[in-house]
Amino acid sequence: MSRQRLIITNQPPGFRGVVGEFWRCREIALLLARRDFLVRYRRSVVGFCWVLFKPGMNALVLTFVFGHLAKLPDQGVPYAVLVLSAAIAWQFFTGVLTESGGSIVNNVPLVTKVYFPRMLLPLATLPVNLIDLLLGLILLWLVMGWTGFVPGWTALLLPLAGIPLVLVAYGAGLWVSALLARFYDLKNVIPYLLQFGMLVSPVAFSAALVPERWRLVYGLNPLVAPLELFRWCLIGDRYQLDPMMVLPSVGMGLLLFISGVWAFRRFEREFADVL
């Protein structure tokens, strides 16, 4: 009879062990996601409508303020389409970030009473938000139909554009969940950071608005790449995409993800002791 052998010391386990364990426990992440999904709509009457409410309202207000009042350039695309195509991606990011933030502190019994890779807790917020994202796409297509906008072939590349979005969201989620477990008062800062983030990221406007010489600096925002790629896929190749901005932003996104894993691993061993 072969039995797994495990050595426990005060050193964190090696990287290979972590990946293997992650794979063995993948079912936990799916079941946790399923739990969150079932619980989310069990008590609401209008159910899925809430999912469309937030990005829908966002897009409505932003279209009015930035498109009609400020009259920002729209690259020949209906402003509502321009805003909504990025707003649903932004909604995914904020959803993952806020739910990850609570994923450790709201599951204290799990963290202090059983062992499984803690990184699964923020990971389990991804599937639910992906479903919301798909529903957002339906809303976007309705708006496109209403404004008579025809999307380009690039829509087929959308799953690829989703990869940087998921990496950035999970990376940020890891940071926030680890930090919130340790410093719970950070919770009060997150709404402001998200508000600020929405204004400095290309949600309400196209990144093509940024002057040439500032584009490299603007590309340091890890959200520029996922949002602009999303927009490019949904609108088509007539949408201007500047690689000078997107490439550094992809790099920053990767950095955010890797540092998130690092930070989470550094903090996770304390979780049971500080909670």
Place this chain on the structure above:
Amino acid sequence: MSSEATVISACGVSKHYRIRSGPPISLHETLGFWLRGRRPRSQWHEFCALRNFDLTVKTGDKLAFLGNNGAGKSTFLKLICRITPPSSGLITLHGRVASMLEVGTGFHPELSGRDNIFLNGAILGLSRRQVLDRFDRILAFADIGEFADTPVKHYSTGMFVRLAFAVAAHTDPDILVIDEVLAVGDQEFRAKCVAHLSGPDQAERTMLMVSHDQEILQRIATRGIVLDHGRKLFDGPITQALEFHRAHMTTPPPT
């Protein structure tokens, strides 16, 4: 594998906790420490929950940890379950560990009994396949009948506890860790749990348990370890361990 094989060996294991007097530390304070470049050491003191602890456990051993509150019993179980890392020392485990440190961990009130069985089973280390294989046995043991598809928030406390225990009792790990959970349910159900844990099919299973109920320990455990302030005072057959514990503890354990 012979029945005399070692499943757990702990060598010089210690666990310290840093305790701070006063309110919990906030971000504001931590930033203050960083800016000043140091922590005010005076407010911290080390609390030693487990001190240089050695232990060897063979397959099929049923170990009971005895000692007053704060002796380090639960701390050791937490180390075995990898909930918290040791401060120093080395523990080697052979086999899969399942923990019953609390009944119903991860149960969600809005989910049905069925959904909770799958979620809880996964958390305790079972695959979907394994849960399916055990599903009928779990329902039968919990005796919740037609309520399998009812959200557990509508369960009575007794039903909830029975279901939670049933899942944990059917995980079939090599090493089962039980902390104080045998005090659940009514008399009848408790007797059923004890009978389950001391049954003939559990002979190969290694168990580590903490309980203040001496009668239960006498029935399930074969070996007792007495701890006091993080140190091992006695290690031997359960009957002698219980006697040693009674004789050496100034304050009797609550029953």
